[in-house]
Amino acid sequence: MLTEEIRQKIAQEIAGCEHPREKAVDVMYVLQRHYGYMTDEAVHEAAQLLGMTPLELDELATFYDFIYRQPVGNYVIHVCDGAACWMHHERAVFDYLCRKLGVEIGETTLDGLFTVLPTACIGNCHLAPAMLINGKCYGLLTPEKIDDILEQLVCEACQPVLTK
Amino acid sequence: MSEMVLFKNRREDRAATLDEYRQSGGYEALITAVTTLSPKDVQQQVLDAGLRGRGGAGFPAGRKWAGVPEHGHFPRYILPNTDEMEPGTFKDRILVNADPHLVLEGIILAAYAVSAERGVFFIRPSYEKDAEIIERELEVARQANLIGKNILGSSFSFDITVHRSGGRYICGEASAQINAIQGKRPNPVKGGPHMAEQGLWGKPTIVNNVETLACVPGIVRHGADWFKGLAATPTGAGNKLYCVSGMVQQPDCYELPIGTRLSEIIEGSAGGLVAGSTFKACLPGGASTSFMPKQFFDVEMDFEPLKKIGHRLGTGAIIVFDQNTCLVAATLNLIEYFARESCGWCTPCREGLPFIREILRAIENGEGKEEYIPMLRQMADHMNQAYCAFAPGAVQPVLGLLNYFEEEIREHISQKKCPFCAGHQGSKQALWTNRGNGRYPGAANAEDKFASCPI
Numbered sequence: 001m002l003t004e005e006i007r008q009k010i011a012q013e014i015a016g017c018e019h020p021r022e023k024a025v026d027v028m029y030v031l032q033r034h035y036g037y038m039t040d041e042a043v044h045e046a047a048q049l050l051g052m053t054p055l056e057l058d059e060l061a062t063f064y065d066f067i068y069r070q071p072v073g074n075y076v077i078h079v080c081d082g083a084a085c086w087m088h089h090e091r092a093v094f095d096y097l098c099r100k101l102g103v104e105i106g107e108t109t110l111d112g113l114f115t116v117l118p119t120a121c122i123g124n125c126h127l128a129p130a131m132l133i134n135g136k137c138y139g140l141l142t143p144e145k146i147d148d149i150l151e152q153l154v155c156e157a158c159q160p161v162l163t164k
Numbered sequence: 165m166s167e168m169v170l171f172k173n174r175r176e177d178r179a180a181t182l183d184e185y186r187q188s189g190g191y192e193a194l195i196t197a198v199t200t201l202s203p204k205d206v207q208q209q210v211l212d213a214g215l216r217g218r219g220g221a222g223f224p225a226g227r228k229w230a231g232v233p234e235h236g237h238f239p240r241y242i243l244p245n246t247d248e249m250e251p252g253t254f255k256d257r258i259l260v261n262a263d264p265h266l267v268l269e270g271i272i273l274a275a276y277a278v279s280a281e282r283g284v285f286f287i288r289p290s291y292e293k294d295a296e297i298i299e300r301e302l303e304v305a306r307q308a309n310l311i312g313k314n315i316l317g318s319s320f321s322f323d324i325t326v327h328r329s330g331g332r333y334i335c336g337e338a339s340a341q342i343n344a345i346q347g348k349r350p351n352p353v354k355g356g357p358h359m360a361e362q363g364l365w366g367k368p369t370i371v372n373n374v375e376t377l378a379c380v381p382g383i384v385r386h387g388a389d390w391f392k393g394l395a396a397t398p399t400g401a402g403n404k405l406y407c408v409s410g411m412v413q414q415p416d417c418y419e420l421p422i423g424t425r426l427s428e429i430i431e432g433s434a435g436g437l438v439a440g441s442t443f444k445a446c447l448p449g450g451a452s453t454s455f456m457p458k459q460f461f462d463v464e465m466d467f468e469p470l471k472k473i474g475h476r477l478g479t480g481a482i483i484v485f486d487q488n489t490c491l492v493a494a495t496l497n498l499i500e501y502f503a504r505e506s507c508g509w510c511t512p513c514r515e516g517l518p519f520i521r522e523i524l525r526a527i528e529n530g531e532g533k534e535e536y537i538p539m540l541r542q543m544a545d546h547m548n549q550a551y552c553a554f555a556p557g558a559v560q561p562v563l564g565l566l567n568y569f570e571e572e573i574r575e576h577i578s579q580k581k582c583p584f585c586a587g588h589q590g591s592k593q594a595l596w597t598n599r600g601n602g603r604y605p606g607a608a609n610a611e612d613k614f615a616s617c618p619i
Contacts, residue, residue: 019365021347022284025330052347059349063507064330066289078290082251083451083483084409086497120333120505121251121451122290125409125483126416135292 002045006034010049020050024060028067037068065119073108073115075153078132082121088128094118096143100150113157114150167394169382169403170375171419174262179297182304185265191310193384194269197276198318201384206277210380212388214401218255219245219336219373220452220478221553222467225274225380231360232278232368240280240368243345244271244377246287246294247329247336250450251501252481255405256374258417260294263378264301268324270377272311273384275322278370283324286341289331299326333505337552338371340507351509352552375405397423399468406465408434410484411441423466426456430484441486445568449478451498452557455491455564476560490584492576495565496524502558512546513555519543520562527573530581537573541566 002010010027014020027050031042038046038061047057061067068076077097081090094105097116101109108115124130127139138149172188173180185191197206211226232240244267248256260267271283287295302324305311313321327345334340337352342364344350363369379402383391392401404422406429409415413435420429430436430443437443445455448465453476456463463469467477485494503517520543523536544562547555565573575583 019346022327022345024347025328025344028330029328050347056347060330060347063349064332066331081497082501083447083494083498084252084415086494087410087483087485087489119290120249120331120501121253123248123254123257123288125252125254125407125481128409128415132290135289137290 001041002031002034006030007045007049014049021052024050024052024057025064025067028057028061028064032067037071071108073113074157075113075133076115076117078117078119078122080120080122080124080128080130080132081118082125082128084125084128085121085130090129093129093131093141093146096146100146113154166403166421168419169394170259170266170378170405171262173266174258179261179301180263180265182265182301182308185263185269189385190265190381191269193381194272194276194310195316197273197384198316198320203277203279206273206384209383209388210277213379213383213391214388215376215379215383215391216401216467217373218375218379218404218480220250220450220557222477225372225376228360228370228372229274229278231358232370233361236361236368238279238367239282240278241364241370242271242275242278242280242283243338243341243364243369243371244283244285244324244374245336245338245341245371246285246291246374247341248291248479249288249333249336249505250452250479250481251498252409252447252450252483253407253479255407255417255479255481257291257294259375259378259405260291260297264297265305266378266381267374268298268301268305268311270374270380271324272315272322273380274370274372274377276320278368280368280370281322283322284345284364285324285326286329286335286345287326288329288335292328295326295328298324302326332507333502334507334552334554337554339552341371342369349507351507352554354510354551379403394421395423395466396421396425397464397466397469399423400464400466404465404480406433407479407481408484409481410446411438411486411489412436412484413438423464423469426463426465426482427461429465429482430461434484437484437486441488443484444487444489445485445491445564447478447481447483447561447564449476450481451483451501452553452560453478453564454560455485455495455568457568488584490528490582491565491569491572492524492528493582493584495561496521496528498561499524499558502554506554506558510551510555512550513558516543516546516550517555517558520559524562527576528582530576530579532573532577534574534577536577537566537570 027046035042043058044054047054079093101114124137124139129141130139207229215225216222246256329335335344335350339353340350359369394403395401400423403419407417418433445457447453448456470477499521503521506513508514526532544559547559
């Protein structure tokens, strides 16, 4: 269930908009942050708020890369597999991450912290190989650097104030 | 050293502020436009300057704007396109991060030229920082009356909202972008009404790449001749942001006169190839352009010179491959990308790209047959039947591979393996540490074929 506060906020934003459907992706992002991913319930709620059918909304939810229709971890790792990163061994980044986290590509760690996904070129080709974690870019990756990044995120996740 | 226009205010650590932008002559063009020029004057200046779109297609910006009928409907829209998802391309991100007000002034001038009331700044999710910068600086510009109601006391009113995308390559295509903003599945529209007449919400709409828009303030301020004079070629106009990535010493985005030679960009600006590497080929303008072999190393990187040799400038994003990189594997990477990013709406693209991917995968895995070569060409040609430019663009590297590196395909077939994958049985850790420009321990051993094929 959405909190009344979030519902009100979304409804207000939509009310101020000449074409509510323009807000579809924004609303999905808000609901996704609330539920962790676009649950069936979220699809229905977003559709209702936007004056769309759940089917119309789901057509969008299933289309976009950064809208998740399945549960994901607190930290979604998008590894860039664009041409420049590929040249700098993006496969090795995947392999290293997956081995270290004990998951396959597309899976989430058992503790619910990390999900590893491929993504379209993230526009940081000069920093190849690169990846995004919850939208933040990390480039010039090496195994040591990945170790440090993951360690820091695990550490942050242990401190309740800093978790998502 | 050529004159810097777009990156004049680029800093290492932060975006230029409004004051810094104004100190460098920023918003003078807007003041001139709203006080002394008519919208038609601005259109004419941009037309005379020969500004061509920097987003890939190279369509003349002035002609695009002139497509809005003088007595057409209102409201009219400008869509500054920052859905930069062409592999190898990161110029718009750096531009917005460097000098957001240059981009904003360009958008406002474009809006003035076509009498638009609203801009929708379309931005991909990976560029969230840019979205935040634009939102922050829009507020600063509003406070200074540079945007909003009655700009600088004139009768011209215009404002911009930021539209965050959910993230898909196809949203960069103009008609798909309009669908995306309208909360519809972002399929491109084939044929359909002309967007300059009937675009977003059925109203006149102009979609321009942000680098294109950032060229406009300079044109209005200094004139069409100045802009033309920036170019290194007689047919070109303006400066260009060239992104260089791949096997070069200093991968980055460089502002240079349009038409600067490829050799100068790679060996001069980007510092040449990494130690031990030699140039084998590049994609001159992002992943939707053909491989360009060594024989064109001195080509002038401008629309016309490239067209003359059968290539395209695209986004001007140069991805450099060295002698140890398998181009069959590289093409497979690119086609995997496009097959995944295809919106799936029309059959040639949805079915054809995975078909090509399977053929390439078989060849790369040593299971290729001679007849696969004409099959690849035939399938690549079929992509011209697709709805939009996505599929014909996607197969450009395939055509480049066939046109210039057919021998390399044959080697895969005759040797029943990838000739670049000699030592693949080693650990991934070792793979990782054998390439790159000194970033990785043990990097750049030219004779080491161990890591020659990243697959």
